[in-house]
Amino acid sequence: MKKEGLFYTVDKDGKILCELCPQRCHIKEGGIGFCGARKVEDGVLYTLNYGNISSASMDPIEKKPLYHFRPGKFILSVGSFGCNFRCGFCQNYSISQTQPNTQYLTPEELIDLALKQENNTGIAFTYNEPSIWYEYIKDVCEKAKDKNIDFVLVSNGYISEEPLESLLPHISAANIDLKAFDNKFYKGVCGGDVKIVMRNIEKMHNKCHLEITTLLIEGYNDSEDDVSKLCKWIADLNPNIPLHLSRYFPSYKFDAPATSLERMSLCRDIAKQYLNYVYVGNVQDADKNTYCPKCGELLIKRTLFDTEVLLNNKNCPVCGHDINISL
Structure with missing residues (x-):
């Protein structure tokens, strides 16, 4: 379904300026934004992914990963397509960087599906970047306000301030990817700005339950100094924010070797110097308690x-x- 997008203006050259995310795309007639999910037709910005679901699954809440939110519960996890980053190591590139086959569900149909699931705490918007699914997510949240449903975002945190502040009152929990503490990494590998992600984490940490994930790629974002700075910054916000250090495996455009178990252990020990709850992901037999x-x-x-x-x-x-x- 095609639906007019929110948060855009027309610039002096007649191009559409999309202001949903910090990429701030200037899109000409017939053009598509950086995210691959917003298109200009007849001078109007439309979403291309409204209600289009590429992936849906009942997952343990711990898989998001959220370890301190509704432990033991399940959550209906759904994704669409597109992303406003270009991470070369993306695990879900088949939906984040392309347009896969999808199934359309109205907000009401998705809510009904969630309510029918056993031991389900709500709906997680995940798999690809949920912020560019903004109009659909907001409609789902607003239509379910009396349904006692938790809404969860698993996001890169790259969204403009006004849309974030408008959506946050509906969100129960979020896991934000803080991909590195080095802006060269963000710009060169992801196509973003770490300071914007940090700003949004600061806005979120007192308004919903928040956990953070960092995927450690050996030789890229795992230096002892960078990990220390990242964890100290989180601790200055709140040392009780859970941090998930996830082990990288080769994927998409990255063929660097998987991060060593020794490096994962070292980074975990560094993180524990600053934070009260540190977990290691993608490591078999790691202590998840x-x-x-x-x-x-x-x-x-x-x-x-x-x-x-x-x-x-x-x-x-x-x-x-x-x-x-x-x-």
Whole structure:
């Protein structure tokens, strides 16, 4: 379905200026924006992906990854197509950088589908970049405001301020990819600006449940200095924000070797100097449990097939320490 986009103006040359994200594309008649999901026709900016779902799955909430939000629950995860980054290592490039086959669902149909699922806490907008699916996400959220549904974003955090502030009241939780702490990496590898992502993380961390993921690529964004700076910056916001350090494997345009287990362990140890909750992803047999940062008591036990919550409400059952978690 084609629908007029939000957040655009006409510039002095008659081109459309899309202001949804910081790419701020000037799009001529018949042209498509950097994200591949917004097109100008007859002087109007239209979305190309409204309601078009390329992927849908019932996932454990921990797979997003969200470890401190509704542990043990499932979430209906949906994605469309397009992205406002060009990450050469993208794991989902078949939908982020192309237009795959899709199935159209109205906002009402997606909400109904979510409500029918067992042990489902809500809907996660994920797989490709959800911010460029903005109009559909906002419609879904607004139409479900009385349905007791959690809405989750798994995003690169590259969105303009006004759209973000308009959407945030609807969002229960988010996992933001902070891809590096080096703007050369962001510009050269992703096509973005790390300062904008940092600004948006700052805006989000007090308005919804927030977790952060960094994919570590050996020789690119894993220096001890960069990891220390990244973790210190997160800790200055709140040392209780969970950080997921994810292991890179070759994908898309990147053929560098997979990040070594030794490097993952080193970066995890650095992160733990600053942050109370650090998890390692894409590593078989890694400890995925949550422990009390004060006394070390096991609080959430995670296995391949089960999640066991051992908290006393939101507190450690041994020392009573308040845990950053949404049950």
